[in-house]
Amino acid sequence: MVNYPFLTSAPGKVILFGEHSAVYNKPAIAAALSLRTYLLVSKNEDDPEGYIRLEFPDIGLSHQWMKSEMPWDLSTHEQGRPPAIEELNAELVNGLTPMLTTITSPLHYAAAYCFLYLFVSLCHGEVEHGLTFTVRSTLPIGAGLGSSASISVCLASAFAYIGGHIKAAGLERDSKIVKDSDECLFIDAWSYMGEKCIHGNPSGIDNAVATHGGAVMFQRMENAVPNVRTSMRNLPSINLLLTNTKTPRRTADLVSNVARIVNDFPKSTGCILESMEAIAREAYNLMLRPFFDEDSKARLMELMRINHGLLVSLGVSHPNLERVKLYCDELKMGETKLTGAGGGGCAITLLKDDVDAETYEKLFAKFEQNGFETFRTTLGGKGVGLLEDPAEALLQYMTPESFVNFNNTTEIETSIGCTAVESWKYW
Ligand SMILES: Nc1ncnc2c1ncn2[C@@H]1O[C@H](COP(=O)(O)OP(=O)(O)OP(=O)(O)O)[C@@H](O)[C@H]1O
Numbered sequence: 136m137v138n139y140p141f142l143t144s145a146p147g148k149v150i151l152f153g154e155h156s157a158v159y160n161k162p163a164i165a166a167a168l169s170l171r172t173y174l175l176v177s178k179n180e181d182d183p184e185g186y187i188r189l190e191f192p193d194i195g196l197s198h199q200w201m202k203s204e205m206p207w208d209l210s211t212h213e214q215g216r217p218p219a220i221e222e223l224n225a226e227l228v229n230g231l232t233p234m235l236t237t238i239t240s241p242l243h244y245a246a247a248y249c250f251l252y253l254f255v256s257l258c259h260g261e262v263e264h265g266l267t268f269t270v271r272s273t274l275p276i277g278a279g280l281g282s283s284a285s286i287s288v289c290l291a292s293a294f295a296y297i298g299g300h301i302k303a304a305g306l307e308r309d310s311k312i313v314k315d316s317d318e319c320l321f322i323d324a325w326s327y328m329g330e331k332c333i334h335g336n337p338s339g340i341d342n343a344v345a346t347h348g349g350a351v352m353f354q355r356m357e358n359a360v361p362n363v364r365t366s367m368r369n370l371p372s373i374n375l376l377l378t379n380t381k382t383p384r385r386t387a388d389l390v391s392n393v394a395r396i397v398n399d400f401p402k403s404t405g406c407i408l409e410s411m412e413a414i415a416r417e418a419y420n421l422m423l424r425p426f427f428d429e430d431s432k433a434r435l436m437e438l439m440r441i442n443h444g445l446l447v448s449l450g451v452s453h454p455n456l457e458r459v460k461l462y463c464d465e466l467k468m469g470e471t472k473l474t475g476a477g478g479g480g481c482a483i484t485l486l487k488d489d490v491d492a493e494t495y496e497k498l499f500a501k502f503e504q505n506g507f508e509t510f511r512t513t514l515g516g517k518g519v520g521l522l523e524d525p526a527e528a529l530l531q532y533m534t535p536e537s538f539v540n541f542n543n544t545t546e547i548e549t550s551i552g553c554t555a556v557e558s559w560k561y562w
């Protein structure tokens with residue numbers, strides 16, 4: 136029995152090594168971020184028609200469908216838990232197309248498509264009334280920090296809960312524990328289908344991190360072999376600067392462009408992907424050394440530089456990402472690489488320990504002139520969570536009317552955290 140309203144929440148991620156090569160079944164290393172997406176599910180009062188409403192103010196999308204419009208008969212759901220299959224269900228994809236014809240922006244289309252695909256697949260027959268789904272994120276959207284995976288995980292977990300496929304979360308877990316409950320595996324598998332709706336051919340690393348939290352080395356497997364997800368506890372304390380160039384891009388475009396290059400130049404790109412694999416494996420060994428010393432850190436920095444260079448060669452950098460790297464290099468801050476799909480979005484800089492305050496000021500002044508934004512965030516936090524009986528203040532905060540297009544993510548994070556930190560539960 137589901138008690139409305141309730142919230143789900145999932146983190147963004149930062150990929151330290153191995154983006155893009157992860158799509159080609161190479162290992163990659165990523166960690167959950169403290170920046171998160173929140174989904175509020177509430178009953179519509181006075182709604183005899185049974186509308187399903189979306190309020191996604193982060194991307195300016197407000198939309199509704201009648202429940203009776205949903206092509207329920209096309210979901211593969213029979214009895215019991217619906218299995219997530221390797222490929223999207225083509226009949227369902229076709230059946231959803233007429234519901235999306237009025238949505239023209241690609242940003243809106245991807246979010247609405249992911250919503251509908253997961254909703255129809257997981258909530259079959261379980262929704263007797265109108266519902267509103269409100270999403271707000273403290274992550275920058277489309278900037279390489281896994282916003283698509285975090286919304287997919289929020290949706291998949293909420294629908295799995297409404298559909299009766301998973302029970303309510305009950306654990307107050309230590310943030311470092313990487314979870315492997317049945318519920319998490321189900322959410323992970325279905326959020327992967329959501330990621331497929333948003334960007335075509337995901338490796339699954341982003342949704343795995345958004346579901347399970349923590350830090351992992353991840354390797355996609357094929358032909359029904361389970362993906363390898365090796366949790367990395369006790370990450371060394373590395374000082375990372377996260378910089379958002381605010382240059383918009385879509386992961387779907389970047390991944391398909393790399394696919395074209397890999398297809399056109401199989402030999403040359405094969406070597407690049409193999410190098411990326413070697414980098415991720417060496418970085419993994421370095422980061423898990425019992426004594427992460429100066430030498431380990433120096434090597435990790437060099438691996439970052441090499442990994443970035445290889446990503447540049449695959450065509451996924453951007454002049455603004457190169458500007459971030461240039462400014463950091465000029466001031467000898469450390470080593471910089473793009474993170475996530477690239478093409479804009481964010482870069483990470485592994486900072487040296489001895490950088491003084493004056494140098495930081497110079498760097499931030501440069502960033503400001505270019506409109507770049509830096510984030511302070513912690514790595515390796517909790518995965519997907521559920522909040523029942525949310526406090527009134529939080530409900531107010533989630534209403535679209537109270538939406539401000541925020542610049543100050545810290546403030547938002549604190550206001551959500553303060554009202555709800557006591558009662559979030561994890562699967
Ligand atoms: N808070 C949100 N509200 C609505 N839609 C969202 C939200 N966050 C993400 N999305 C959907 O995800 C898309 C962005 O996903 P995309 O994969 O391109 O970028 P990303 O996930 O932020 O970066 P990366 O995949 O490189 O980590 C948006 O266009 C939108 O459709």
Ligand SMILES: C[C@@](O)(CCO)CC(=O)[O-]
Binds near residue numbers: 338340
């Ligand atoms: C570019 C990519 O490797 C990471 C996006 O965060 C795509 C993926 O692995 O799904």
Ligand SMILES: [Mg+2]
Binds near residue numbers: 282386
């Ligand atoms: Mg994404």
